[in-house]
Amino acid sequence: MRQDEIWDADAAQRYDTPGSGMFAPEILGQTVDRLAELAGDGQALEFAIGTGRVAIPLAERGVPVTGIELSRPMIDQLRTKADETTIPVVIGDMATATAPGSYSLVYLVYNTISNLLTQAEQVACFRNAARHLIPGGRFVIELGVPELRRLPPGQDALVFRAEPGYIGLDTYDVLRQHLVSHHFTFDESRQARLDRSPHRYIWPAELDLMAQLAGFEMETRHADWTGAEFTAESSSHISVYRIPRSR
Structure with missing residues:
Protein backbone atom coordinates (compact mmCIF):
# COMPACT_ATOMS: atom_id res chain seq x y z
CA MET A 1 0.00 0.00 0.00
CA GLU A 147 13.38 -6.55 17.63
CA LEU A 148 14.79 -9.41 15.59
CA ARG A 149 16.50 -10.90 18.65
CA ARG A 150 13.03 -11.70 19.98
CA LEU A 151 11.92 -13.39 16.77
CA PRO A 152 11.81 -17.19 17.30
CA PRO A 153 13.89 -19.22 14.82
CA GLY A 154 11.85 -20.20 11.78
CA GLN A 155 9.08 -17.68 12.49
CA ASP A 156 8.39 -14.31 10.90
CA ALA A 157 5.83 -12.80 13.30
CA LEU A 158 6.16 -11.17 16.70
CA VAL A 159 3.54 -9.76 19.08
CA PHE A 160 4.86 -6.40 20.29
CA ARG A 161 1.91 -5.48 22.50
CA ALA A 162 -1.17 -7.20 23.87
CA GLU A 163 -3.68 -5.50 26.14
CA PRO A 164 -7.47 -5.44 26.59
CA GLY A 165 -9.00 -4.41 23.28
CA TYR A 166 -5.74 -4.36 21.33
CA ILE A 167 -3.10 -6.68 19.88
CA GLY A 168 -0.10 -5.41 17.92
CA LEU A 169 1.74 -7.85 15.66
CA ASP A 170 4.74 -7.32 13.37
CA THR A 171 5.55 -9.63 10.46
CA TYR A 172 9.13 -9.51 9.17
CA ASP A 173 10.73 -9.91 5.76
CA VAL A 174 14.38 -10.04 6.82
CA LEU A 175 15.62 -10.38 3.24
CA ARG A 176 14.26 -6.96 2.24
CA GLN A 177 14.50 -5.47 5.75
CA HIS A 178 10.76 -4.86 5.76
CA LEU A 179 8.07 -5.35 8.35
CA VAL A 180 4.32 -4.88 8.38
CA SER A 181 2.68 -3.72 11.61
CA HIS A 182 -0.77 -5.22 12.18
CA HIS A 183 -3.03 -3.46 14.68
CA PHE A 184 -6.06 -5.44 15.87
CA THR A 185 -8.68 -3.55 17.88
CA PHE A 186 -11.75 -5.26 19.28
CA ASP A 187 -14.49 -5.13 21.92
CA GLU A 188 -16.88 -7.67 23.44
CA SER A 189 -18.40 -8.49 20.06
CA ARG A 190 -17.12 -11.13 17.65
CA GLN A 191 -15.84 -8.47 15.26
CA ALA A 192 -12.36 -6.95 15.16
CA ARG A 193 -10.76 -4.15 13.15
CA LEU A 194 -7.39 -4.57 11.41
CA ASP A 195 -5.14 -1.71 10.39
CA ARG A 196 -1.78 -2.35 8.72
CA SER A 197 1.25 -0.25 7.84
CA PRO A 198 4.44 -1.27 5.99
CA HIS A 199 7.88 -0.15 7.16
CA ARG A 200 11.56 -0.53 6.31
CA TYR A 201 13.39 -1.01 9.60
Whole structure:
Protein backbone atom coordinates (compact mmCIF):
# COMPACT_ATOMS: atom_id res chain seq x y z
CA MET A 1 0.00 0.00 0.00
CA ARG A 2 1.12 3.57 -0.71
CA GLN A 3 1.48 5.92 2.24
CA ASP A 4 -1.30 8.20 0.94
CA GLU A 5 -3.59 5.15 0.90
CA ILE A 6 -2.73 4.29 4.52
CA TRP A 7 -3.13 7.81 5.89
CA ASP A 8 -6.58 8.38 4.42
CA ALA A 9 -9.56 10.30 5.84
CA ASP A 10 -10.55 7.44 8.14
CA ALA A 11 -7.03 7.14 9.59
CA ALA A 12 -6.83 10.91 10.08
CA GLN A 13 -10.11 10.96 11.97
CA ARG A 14 -8.95 8.20 14.32
CA TYR A 15 -5.34 9.34 14.72
CA ASP A 16 -5.70 11.79 17.60
CA THR A 17 -6.10 10.22 21.05
CA PRO A 18 -5.88 13.23 23.41
CA GLY A 19 -4.37 12.37 26.77
CA SER A 20 -3.49 8.77 25.94
CA GLY A 21 -1.03 6.74 23.86
CA MET A 22 1.46 8.95 22.04
CA PHE A 23 -0.63 11.95 23.14
CA ALA A 24 -0.11 11.19 26.85
CA PRO A 25 1.24 14.29 28.64
CA GLU A 26 4.24 12.44 30.05
CA ILE A 27 5.29 11.43 26.52
CA LEU A 28 4.35 14.53 24.59
CA GLY A 29 5.69 16.93 27.20
CA GLN A 30 9.14 15.35 27.19
CA THR A 31 9.23 15.37 23.39
CA VAL A 32 8.32 19.05 23.13
CA ASP A 33 10.74 20.05 25.92
CA ARG A 34 13.69 18.46 24.14
CA LEU A 35 12.79 19.75 20.67
CA ALA A 36 12.31 23.29 21.98
CA GLU A 37 15.76 23.09 23.57
CA LEU A 38 17.32 21.89 20.32
CA ALA A 39 15.56 24.51 18.18
CA GLY A 40 16.88 27.36 20.33
CA ASP A 41 15.99 30.71 18.80
CA GLY A 42 15.56 29.25 15.31
CA GLN A 43 12.75 27.77 13.26
CA ALA A 44 11.74 24.09 13.21
CA LEU A 45 10.63 21.93 10.31
CA GLU A 46 8.71 18.72 10.95
CA PHE A 47 8.82 16.01 8.31
CA ALA A 48 5.50 14.12 8.18
CA ILE A 49 3.78 16.61 10.48
CA GLY A 50 0.54 14.63 10.49
CA THR A 51 -2.26 16.14 12.58
CA GLY A 52 0.13 18.34 14.55
CA ARG A 53 0.58 16.18 17.64
CA VAL A 54 4.06 17.63 18.28
CA ALA A 55 4.01 20.75 16.11
CA ILE A 56 1.10 22.46 17.85
CA PRO A 57 2.47 22.33 21.43
CA LEU A 58 5.94 23.16 20.09
CA ALA A 59 4.56 26.27 18.36
CA GLU A 60 2.76 27.17 21.60
CA ARG A 61 6.19 27.17 23.25
CA GLY A 62 7.22 29.96 20.88
CA VAL A 63 9.11 27.88 18.28
CA PRO A 64 8.04 28.76 14.70
CA VAL A 65 7.09 25.42 13.09
CA THR A 66 6.58 24.52 9.43
CA GLY A 67 5.56 21.08 8.24
CA ILE A 68 5.85 18.76 5.26
CA GLU A 69 3.07 16.18 4.90
CA LEU A 70 2.01 13.78 2.13
CA SER A 71 -1.52 13.08 3.38
CA ARG A 72 -4.14 15.74 2.66
CA PRO A 73 -6.62 14.21 5.17
CA MET A 74 -3.99 14.48 7.93
CA ILE A 75 -3.47 18.14 7.02
CA ASP A 76 -7.24 18.68 7.08
CA GLN A 77 -7.31 17.29 10.62
CA LEU A 78 -4.42 19.58 11.58
CA ARG A 79 -6.35 22.55 10.18
CA THR A 80 -9.15 21.95 12.69
CA LYS A 81 -6.61 22.90 15.39
CA ALA A 82 -4.18 25.35 13.77
CA ASP A 83 -4.44 27.56 10.69
CA GLU A 84 -1.93 28.10 7.90
CA THR A 85 -0.58 31.25 9.51
CA THR A 86 0.19 29.45 12.76
CA ILE A 87 1.68 26.31 11.19
CA PRO A 88 2.32 26.43 7.43
CA VAL A 89 2.42 23.03 5.71
CA VAL A 90 3.90 22.01 2.35
CA ILE A 91 2.11 19.08 0.71
CA GLY A 92 4.64 16.50 -0.46
CA ASP A 93 7.01 13.65 0.24
CA MET A 94 9.44 14.25 3.11
CA ALA A 95 12.27 12.79 1.01
CA THR A 96 11.92 15.40 -1.74
CA ALA A 97 9.54 18.27 -0.86
CA THR A 98 11.03 21.67 -0.07
CA ALA A 99 9.77 24.14 2.52
CA PRO A 100 10.65 27.84 2.22
CA GLY A 101 13.14 29.28 4.69
CA SER A 102 16.09 28.00 6.69
CA TYR A 103 15.85 26.03 9.90
CA SER A 104 17.87 25.32 13.01
CA LEU A 105 15.97 22.06 13.54
CA VAL A 106 14.41 19.39 11.34
CA TYR A 107 12.75 16.51 13.17
CA LEU A 108 11.08 13.18 12.44
CA VAL A 109 9.27 11.49 15.33
CA TYR A 110 7.57 8.19 16.17
CA ASN A 111 9.35 5.89 13.67
CA THR A 112 8.15 7.91 10.68
CA ILE A 113 11.35 7.57 8.64
CA SER A 114 10.59 3.83 8.40
CA ASN A 115 7.50 4.71 6.32
CA LEU A 116 9.96 5.26 3.47
CA LEU A 117 10.28 1.73 2.12
CA THR A 118 13.66 1.80 0.38
CA GLN A 119 17.15 2.63 1.57
CA ALA A 120 17.48 5.15 -1.26
CA GLU A 121 14.40 7.05 -0.09
CA GLN A 122 15.66 7.08 3.48
CA VAL A 123 19.03 8.46 2.39
CA ALA A 124 17.19 11.08 0.31
CA CYS A 125 15.28 12.07 3.45
CA PHE A 126 18.56 12.79 5.25
CA ARG A 127 19.78 14.84 2.30
CA ASN A 128 16.50 16.75 2.22
CA ALA A 129 16.88 17.57 5.92
CA ALA A 130 20.43 18.79 5.30
CA ARG A 131 19.23 21.11 2.51
CA HIS A 132 16.87 22.85 4.91
CA LEU A 133 19.32 23.35 7.79
CA ILE A 134 21.56 26.27 8.59
CA PRO A 135 25.20 25.51 9.52
CA GLY A 136 25.13 23.98 12.98
CA GLY A 137 21.50 22.94 12.53
CA ARG A 138 20.24 19.60 13.81
CA PHE A 139 18.25 16.67 12.44
CA VAL A 140 16.45 14.65 15.12
CA ILE A 141 15.03 11.17 14.56
CA GLU A 142 12.95 9.07 16.97
CA LEU A 143 13.13 5.43 15.91
CA GLY A 144 12.64 1.96 17.31
CA VAL A 145 15.38 -0.65 17.39
CA PRO A 146 14.46 -3.73 15.31
CA GLU A 147 13.38 -6.55 17.63
CA LEU A 148 14.79 -9.41 15.59
CA ARG A 149 16.50 -10.90 18.65
CA ARG A 150 13.03 -11.70 19.98
CA LEU A 151 11.92 -13.39 16.77
CA PRO A 152 11.81 -17.19 17.30
CA PRO A 153 13.89 -19.22 14.82
CA GLY A 154 11.85 -20.20 11.78
CA GLN A 155 9.08 -17.68 12.49
CA ASP A 156 8.39 -14.31 10.90
CA ALA A 157 5.83 -12.80 13.30
CA LEU A 158 6.16 -11.17 16.70
CA VAL A 159 3.54 -9.76 19.08
CA PHE A 160 4.86 -6.40 20.29
CA ARG A 161 1.91 -5.48 22.50
CA ALA A 162 -1.17 -7.20 23.87
CA GLU A 163 -3.68 -5.50 26.14
CA PRO A 164 -7.47 -5.44 26.59
CA GLY A 165 -9.00 -4.41 23.28
CA TYR A 166 -5.74 -4.36 21.33
CA ILE A 167 -3.10 -6.68 19.88
CA GLY A 168 -0.10 -5.41 17.92
CA LEU A 169 1.74 -7.85 15.66
CA ASP A 170 4.74 -7.32 13.37
CA THR A 171 5.55 -9.63 10.46
CA TYR A 172 9.13 -9.51 9.17
CA ASP A 173 10.73 -9.91 5.76
CA VAL A 174 14.38 -10.04 6.82
CA LEU A 175 15.62 -10.38 3.24
CA ARG A 176 14.26 -6.96 2.24
CA GLN A 177 14.50 -5.47 5.75
CA HIS A 178 10.76 -4.86 5.76
CA LEU A 179 8.07 -5.35 8.35
CA VAL A 180 4.32 -4.88 8.38
CA SER A 181 2.68 -3.72 11.61
CA HIS A 182 -0.77 -5.22 12.18
CA HIS A 183 -3.03 -3.46 14.68
CA PHE A 184 -6.06 -5.44 15.87
CA THR A 185 -8.68 -3.55 17.88
CA PHE A 186 -11.75 -5.26 19.28
CA ASP A 187 -14.49 -5.13 21.92
CA GLU A 188 -16.88 -7.67 23.44
CA SER A 189 -18.40 -8.49 20.06
CA ARG A 190 -17.12 -11.13 17.65
CA GLN A 191 -15.84 -8.47 15.26
CA ALA A 192 -12.36 -6.95 15.16
CA ARG A 193 -10.76 -4.15 13.15
CA LEU A 194 -7.39 -4.57 11.41
CA ASP A 195 -5.14 -1.71 10.39
CA ARG A 196 -1.78 -2.35 8.72
CA SER A 197 1.25 -0.25 7.84
CA PRO A 198 4.44 -1.27 5.99
CA HIS A 199 7.88 -0.15 7.16
CA ARG A 200 11.56 -0.53 6.31
CA TYR A 201 13.39 -1.01 9.60
CA ILE A 202 16.81 0.57 10.12
CA TRP A 203 19.59 -0.43 12.50
CA PRO A 204 21.24 2.48 14.36
CA ALA A 205 24.57 1.89 12.58
CA GLU A 206 22.87 2.07 9.18
CA LEU A 207 21.12 5.27 10.23
CA ASP A 208 24.50 6.76 11.17
CA LEU A 209 25.90 5.93 7.73
CA MET A 210 22.92 7.61 6.06
CA ALA A 211 23.69 10.69 8.13
CA GLN A 212 27.33 10.67 7.03
CA LEU A 213 26.31 10.43 3.37
CA ALA A 214 24.20 13.57 3.82
CA GLY A 215 26.99 15.51 5.52
CA PHE A 216 25.88 15.16 9.15
CA GLU A 217 27.91 14.45 12.26
CA MET A 218 26.53 12.41 15.15
CA GLU A 219 25.91 14.61 18.18
CA THR A 220 23.98 12.47 20.69
CA ARG A 221 21.94 9.29 20.99
CA HIS A 222 19.71 8.53 23.96
CA ALA A 223 17.13 5.90 24.78
CA ASP A 224 14.30 8.42 25.21
CA TRP A 225 13.43 12.11 25.23
CA THR A 226 14.61 12.56 28.83
CA GLY A 227 18.21 11.71 27.88
CA ALA A 228 18.37 8.20 29.35
CA GLU A 229 21.44 6.20 28.34
CA PHE A 230 21.15 4.21 25.12
CA THR A 231 22.21 0.60 25.70
CA ALA A 232 22.11 -2.76 23.96
CA GLU A 233 18.76 -3.37 25.66
CA SER A 234 17.11 -0.12 24.53
CA SER A 235 14.00 -0.61 22.41
CA SER A 236 14.19 2.82 20.77
CA HIS A 237 16.45 5.83 20.42
CA ILE A 238 16.48 9.57 19.93
CA SER A 239 19.36 10.35 17.58
CA VAL A 240 20.57 13.92 17.03
CA TYR A 241 22.72 14.69 13.99
CA ARG A 242 24.30 18.06 13.29
CA ILE A 243 25.45 19.91 10.18
CA PRO A 244 29.00 21.21 10.73
CA ARG A 245 29.19 24.98 11.19
CA SER A 246 31.70 25.23 8.35
CA ARG A 247 30.84 23.39 5.16
